[in-house]
Amino acid sequence: MKNVLVIGAARSGIAAARLLKRAGYNVVLTDMKEIEREGLDGIEVFDNGHPECLKERTYEFIVKNPGIPYTAPLIQYFSERGDKIYTEIETASRIAKNFHYGAITGTDGKTTVTTLLWEMLRKKDPRAQAAGNIGLPLSDVVLEHENEKLDVALELSNFQLLGTEAFHPEVCTVTNLAPDHLDYMDSLESYYASKMKIYANCTPQDWFIRNVDDEQIMKYATNIPCTVIDFSLKRDDVDLYTKDGAAWLNDIRLFDVADLKIVGAFNCGNAMMAACMAYKLGVSLEDIREVIRSFHGVEHRIEFVREIGGVRIYNDTKATNTHAACAALSAFDRNVILLCGGKDKHISFDDLKQFDDEVKHCFSFGQTKDHFKEIFTRQTSVGTMEEAFARAMKIAVPGDVVLLSPACSSFDQFRNYEVRGEIFKEMVDRYRKD
Known part of the structure; x- marks a missing residue:
């Protein structure tokens, strides 16, 4: 039985440990704080600190809580030793073979786009899920639906993307780029570049929605391996645009802008990205428009x-x-x-x-x-x-x-x-x- 080490017992760490145990791994879970043992049967737990004995073992891979910086001593040790270090998004997506992902990252707007996309996907299939940085670990979704065909609206922070290697969405976007997380990242450039991992494993049949209004996205979104859908709130010579009071995907009228209940031009852009992603994932135009008319916004965002x-x-x-x-x-x-x-x-x-x-x-x-x-x-x-x-x-x-x-x-x-x-x-x- 192969060993895996999960570092960090927050919600995603617990979910990852349980999923990997069910998948047949010998799981070791560690955290600097006390770990509640309920539901962790068969998992070796080390809490209130990371004992030195963890370094004496070999692991198939390590799952790191995305909030733990790579400069943390234990992470640095395993990185220098050459261990593969993932986040739970990577391991969960490898186990779930039949999930279809609409993946969203960026500095702002992620949660609004993810929530809108999820509402649209639910019109197509009530089982559709919203997971990732929005609050529900992808591993929890896989624990419940592993062998099903399932649409997932997946919000991803750059911390989560840094730990991916094979993750592959069918449609994805970077909403925008602005300075953030400079207390975690080595530099602003590394923060921006980390967001571009979202399309690294895409194929020509997949879509990447590129915000051409964002100068930094245009600078960093390079070598894109999939179909590019250019988006703009300022131009109409792109693929995803507004004209005559409506949002359009090429010659397809997605929705009427007047139907939006959420304030701000940026929220119109969020809705356009979500609608485009939903269309790619098979949601009907009628269902897309119904969600646009009924959506009143995300908690805690204006x-x-x-x-x-x-x-x-x-x-x-x-x-x-x-x-x-x-x-x-x-x-x-x-x-x-x-x-x-x-x-x-x-x-x-x-x-x-x-x-x-x-x-x-x-x-x-x-x-x-x-x-x-x-x-x-x-x-x-x-x-x-x-x-x-x-x-x-x-x-x-x-x-x-x-x-x-x-x-x-x-x-x-x-x-x-x-x-x-x-x-x-x-x-x-x-x-x-x-």
Whole structure:
């Protein structure tokens, strides 16, 4: 029986360990924290640290939690030793032989495109799944549906793509590229290049949707082995475009733009990518259009929370970089009271300066609270998100928008961006204007 080592016992690590055990491997699971043993029968577990004995064994391959950097000592040791190091996406996709993937990566918009695609795929087959970086490990899907033919909308972070070798989607896209994760990657160039692994194993029959409006995508998307579908929100001399109030794939009318319920031109682009991917995977135009008409957005992404005294409040906690925050700000004309700040990922906030006129006031909080002093003319640094919201509501008048769009990750004060968003929404629900 061949040995495999799974490093990191978060949800994807647990799922990978269980799947590999069922596939006949001798599985060793390790984590720096305590591991809950339930459901891990037959799996050798080492928790509260990585013992030296792990280095004395040989492994068929190693599965690494995508959040663990390659500079971590144990990962570096096995890398220098020449071991194959994958993420659970790679191992799960090798085991599931009959899955059909629409794969989405990029800096922003991944979750919206993935969710829209999943809703469209469900019209074709209710068993269709959304997995990957969106929250459900692909290994969990394989555990339930391994031998079935199944459509999967798969959101992929660059961390997950770095650990792929043979993964092969039938249609894929990179939504956009902007500086992010410079606290993890060696350089901005390596971050951008890692996204392009999404099409590395595609064939001429597969599609890659290329955003020609994005200068960095045009620079890094090279040597593409599959059919390229050029996409633009600015041009109509491409394959995927808007014209006469509709979104088109060549001469195929995908949907009417007026049917979109989600705000912002960038969300029109997200819908176009999802519709194109769904069409490639066999979803009917009627079903694509029905989803477009009924889709009200993704939780935590420019999510309307509540209107209080004529002030509209939006939760955009998923904006963990400046590019995503810029997209949110571009969805509103003026009178935005911006709540931002969080963990410092060593990226510039200069992109936000273009919205200085639209931002009535910025209340910044967390580790980066003072980074916004040079960005906005009207800015105040506070300690916490709760204080930022309270200060915002004191100056808000009817017609204003209060927008939580942090432009930073959450890990200085919150477990993840979802927790940050849930706490914000609870705060809004509890608020009573004097």
